[in-house]
Amino acid sequence: MREIVEIPLTGTNGSSGMSGHARAVATVHRPALSPRSTTVILLNAGHVPRNGHGGLPVNIADTLCEQGWPVVRVDLPGLGDSPGSLPERIEAFWLDLKNGAHASLAAGVSDWAKDALGKENIALGGVCGAAVTAVFTAHRYPGKVQSLLLIEPELFESEPAAEAEQPFAGSSGAAEALSAAEAFACDCKVTARLGPSWRLMRLLSRRRGKYRWLGRLQGMILRMVSTPGEIPARANLALVEAWAEVAGRGVPSLVMTAEGLLWEAYFRQSRHAVFRGREDGVLHIAVPGANHVFSNAAAKAAVLETVPAWLEGIQPEHQ
Amino acid sequence: MTTARPSTKPSHPGQATCAAAETAGYFSILGERIYYVIHRPEVDARAKVLLAGPLPDERTHAHLTWIRWARLLAHRGFEVMRFDYSGTGESEGRFETATLSRWMEEVVFCLERLGGDGSKPVVIHGLRMGGLIGARAFQEGYGDAVIAWDPSISGEALMIDAARRQQAANLVQGIAGGVPGPRAIAARLEQGLPVEINGYTWTPALWGDAKSWKLFFPDPKAGRPQLRLHLGRRAAVDPTSSLETVPISWPPFWVVGHRLIHEVDSLFERSLRFIDEVAMRRAPEVS
Numbered sequence: 001m002r003e004i005v006e007i008p009l010t011g012t013n014g015s016s017g018m019s020g021h022a023r024a025v026a027t028v029h030r031p032a033l034s035p036r037s038t039t040v041i042l043l044n045a046g047h048v049p050r051n052g053h054g055g056l057p058v059n060i061a062d063t064l065c066e067q068g069w070p071v072v073r074v075d076l077p078g079l080g081d082s083p084g085s086l087p088e089r090i091e092a093f094w095l096d097l098k099n100g101a102h103a104s105l106a107a108g109v110s111d112w113a114k115d116a117l118g119k120e121n122i123a124l125g126g127v128c129g130a131a132v133t134a135v136f137t138a139h140r141y142p143g144k145v146q147s148l149l150l151i152e153p154e155l156f157e158s159e160p161a162a163e164a165e166q167p168f169a170g171s172s173g174a175a176e177a178l179s180a181a182e183a184f185a186c187d188c189k190v191t192a193r194l195g196p197s198w199r200l201m202r203l204l205s206r207r208r209g210k211y212r213w214l215g216r217l218q219g220m221i222l223r224m225v226s227t228p229g230e231i232p233a234r235a236n237l238a239l240v241e242a243w244a245e246v247a248g249r250g251v252p253s254l255v256m257t258a259e260g261l262l263w264e265a266y267f268r269q270s271r272h273a274v275f276r277g278r279e280d281g282v283l284h285i286a287v288p289g290a291n292h293v294f295s296n297a298a299a300k301a302a303v304l305e306t307v308p309a310w311l312e313g314i315q316p317e318h319q
Numbered sequence: 320m321t322t323a324r325p326s327t328k329p330s331h332p333g334q335a336t337c338a339a340a341e342t343a344g345y346f347s348i349l350g351e352r353i354y355y356v357i358h359r360p361e362v363d364a365r366a367k368v369l370l371a372g373p374l375p376d377e378r379t380h381a382h383l384t385w386i387r388w389a390r391l392l393a394h395r396g397f398e399v400m401r402f403d404y405s406g407t408g409e410s411e412g413r414f415e416t417a418t419l420s421r422w423m424e425e426v427v428f429c430l431e432r433l434g435g436d437g438s439k440p441v442v443i444h445g446l447r448m449g450g451l452i453g454a455r456a457f458q459e460g461y462g463d464a465v466i467a468w469d470p471s472i473s474g475e476a477l478m479i480d481a482a483r484r485q486q487a488a489n490l491v492q493g494i495a496g497g498v499p500g501p502r503a504i505a506a507r508l509e510q511g512l513p514v515e516i517n518g519y520t521w522t523p524a525l526w527g528d529a530k531s532w533k534l535f536f537p538d539p540k541a542g543r544p545q546l547r548l549h550l551g552r553r554a555a556v557d558p559t560s561s562l563e564t565v566p567i568s569w570p571p572f573w574v575v576g577h578r579l580i581h582e583v584d585s586l587f588e589r590s591l592r593f594i595d596e597v598a599m600r601r602a603p604e605v606s
Contacts, residue, residue, distance in 0.1 A: 053376075054375075055414070088578060089580075090579055295517060296515060
């Protein structure tokens with residue numbers, strides 16, 4: 001049974017102007033019988049409403065709910081049905097999102113869900129931007145997220161406005177970025193390669209540039225120009241750092257990527273660079289034929305089959 | 320669920336976020352729970368507006384602008400209801416059982432719920448597919464006025480358009496398994512086979528029903544208020560059809576673009592003027 005709720009939140013969503021008290025509209029899928037110990041929270045896939053692309057979050061929620069997991073699909077302030085302000089352009093919104101600006105709001109949703117639904121564990125995630133916020137939330141608020149559901153996490157910088165902030169190799173900024181990358185809280189040392197391929201990846205990773213028409217070629221090019229074992233150029237270092245800390249801490253993650261796309265290439269290379277094959281608690285499923293927003297039939301089928309099994313597997317003692 | 324809203328005067332129509340209250344919930348219609356939101360003004364409503372939205376993949380991108388419009392209307396003293404068609408958005412039900420005719424029944428149901436005792440004029444406002452459905456509901460006698468923003472000219476054109484977007488998206492991402500074009504999709508549906516488009520399964524029943532839908536407005540000489548707006552890059556009026564083109568930022572707000580806050584001030588102002596006229600026309604009768 002679905003019900004509509006309103007979640008009071010305190011926090012900020014970055015430069016968009018929302019700060020202080022806010023409200024988020026959410027849909028709760030509440031099972032009739034719920035022996036599970038985990039509530040699943042699905043965040044907005046970027047700026048789209050909580051029902052997502054092709055209704056995937058609704059499909060996930062209905063499927064999990066039938067099997068006893070409560071699910072909360074939430075519109076963070078300003079998005080979907082929730083009141084709040086937003087920047088005029090998508091690039092500005094993404095810059096905030098990729099700096100983890102929505103993490104405090106997601107943490108508030110986690111608090112609310114624990115109180116309202118009475119489950120001790122939270123699995124947080126969603127598609128693309130939702131996965132980015134979920135990682136930052138787990139990193140900054142460790143007690144509020146017990147597992148991560150990351151579909152097509154965007155581990156790279158993608159917007160032109162970020163270019164001014166991204167250091168080139170050899171600049172003092174590059175040294176700072178490397179230093180930050182090396183200061184990870186886990187025992188996994190990470191270094192970032194900011195070499196000649198940075199300019200190429202800057203072009204390839206733009207969400208709205210003409211190079212997006214390269215499709216799966218983007219992933220192939222990244223694999224060709226990157227050095228194995230190093231974080232690829234133009235990676236979102238703060239996000240990779242956050243993810244490395246969380247995974248290094250043993251927080252279980254399910255990562256699903258569209259096989260061959262740029263998101264997968266960044267994830268694979270970053271994971272390899274950070275953990276070099278060591279156990280990281282991550283179950284990675286690359287889905288052939290999936291599109292980036294995971295709305296097509298191949299993507300949906302894989303998600304609806306994998307997510308319940310993964311949840312069952314990570315906390316069997318609580319089921 | 321009812322949400323109280325702070326009353327803040329917008330600096331221009333595009334920034335309105337100030338409905339007095341928003342109530343969200345579910346109606347039961349024909350065995351399905353349909354998600355709706357009512358935006359109530361802080362004052363006694365001058366008229367009521369039912370928003371009939373676009374196809375679900377266009378809803379994804381149009382949502383922010385559609386809600387800004389709903390909140391602006393509430394701020395200007397109109398009661399607004401918006402809802403999601405069964406099997407889409409927040410509504411329950413399966414898309415696989417949907418047809419435009421079924422969705423029209425939901426529009427009619429919502430119109431009757433919104434209209435209440437009939438003391439206030441009711442405007443049907445449709446976007447894209449909602450314009451097609453809203454125009455037919457109006458033609459069949461529902462509502463006191465109709466607005467259509469860029470209505471689809473037919474059910475078939477609507478679905479072909481969606482199929483083209485899917486084809487383009489698949490080409491961009493190099494999805495394996497081929498990229499069927501609109502003709503191949505239509506042929507498959509004609510053969511009685513379902514097709515997946517933008518995350519939704521189109522059935523032959525949906526296709527067959529859609530083909531019977533053509534955009535049709537009543538004769539304006541009959542005196543029932545109607546406003547059909549084409550949305551484009553520049554303002555224009557077609558002298559042969561009197562069809563107005565209202566400028567908006569491009570690409571339009573129902574497809575992927577660069578903007579979260581679209582430039583739609585001209586569109587909002589033109590539409591508000593029309594709804595104001597409808598409310599004023601009815602006001603003497605009410606008093």
